[in-house]
């Protein structure tokens with residue numbers, strides 16, 4: 242099946258430096274429509290009915306999040322667009338920001354209308370500094386065109402830390418603090434940025450909003466699987482001939498993405514969802530890409546048969562240990578201990594009991610870590626033990 246471009250429909254088509262080119266493609270029509278024809282409640286209901294789920298990794302239903310913030314009292318509320326894109330192997334948000342900043346701005350303004358916020362923030366990955374000017378210029382053009390009269394959008398540059406993409410650490414970072422995840426509850430929709438009701442959405446999630454408003458929830462609902470509606474943008478890299486950004490209807494088989502589009506050969510395994518994602522062996526190449534199975538933020542890294550699974554898992558864990566914010570013990574200590582054990586296996590000096598140690602540590606971290614980093618850090622270890630156990634067992638030198 243060919244790609245289906247909803248999120249990416251303007252990328253490479255409009256000129257991201259000139260709003261007129263976006264207006265020719267129905268740009269800002271959805272914003273005008275909600276302001277003139279819909280109540281905030283109708284907007285959140287439409288998004289709820291569409292079944293749109295967050296594209297930043299967790300897959301939380303977007304409309305439910307918006308409804309929660311809308312129902313909170315007070316007129317000081319915030320919309321945050323998460324453009325931190327720190328997940329390993331993910332570069333889809335950068336492509337979107339480079340190609341169509343206007344639709345993102347329109348979507349943030351729609352979100353502001355829906356929940357009753359007057360201020361929006363774009364939290365931009367530190368390494369995407371080169372996009373600051375393009376985005377600021379797009380915001381200025383939208384303001385000059387009269388689309389941001391009662392709503393302001395500020396850009397905040399990220400702190401260069403993976404954890405600052407996690408929504409609660411991100412809010413700490415905007416507040417000028419060191420980014421560390423927060424205890425929940427309260428959830429951001431109740432007490433988020435500066436203690437006020439806040440919604441945080443990924444770039445790609447927001448990019449779907451104007452099209453849902455213009456075409457209706459039912460149009461969106463028809464695409465995808467039962468619990469995964471619409472399309473997903475994937476960043477494909479690794480051992481492939483055509484790395485890049487691809488948008489497919491949710492539920493499409495992994496094979497279509499990596500073999501038919503990205504032209505991968507001799508595949509050993511695929512890491513889906515980045516450092517905290519899952520590892521699938523080649524035999525699972527027909528797995529549908531959906532929230533029900535495997536998805537994350539859409540990072541797809543392909544490894545061919547020349548790769549060593551333990552090398553990959555070890556490097557992944559080194560990254561997570563480095564990026565753990567250190568606030569909770571299971572994540573801070575667990576990732577470090579896992580690095581030590583994996584290093585021994587990598588050198589061919591593992592102990593039999595350490596396989597069990599990895600499994601026990603994984604369960605503790607998944608159950609007791611404070612945020613998604615620690616909870617999902619063991620994924621690669623667990624999957625590699627499930628599908629490539631012989632790689633560990635062949636490097637055992639004692640009990």
Ligand SMILES: Cc1cc2nc3c(=O)[nH]c(=O)nc-3n(C[C@H](O)[C@H](O)[C@H](O)COP(=O)(O)O)c2cc1C
Pocket residue numbers: 294295296297298299300301323324325326327328403404405406407408409441442443444446447612613614
């Ligand atoms: C360690 C960690 C890093 C994250 N990094 C990002 C990120 O870079 N971009 C993003 O959109 N979400 C990231 N998330 C997910 C956010 O916490 C949050 O779920 C998301 O921004 C919500 O938006 P969505 O519902 O539109 O997906 C991260 C989560 C964790 C645990």
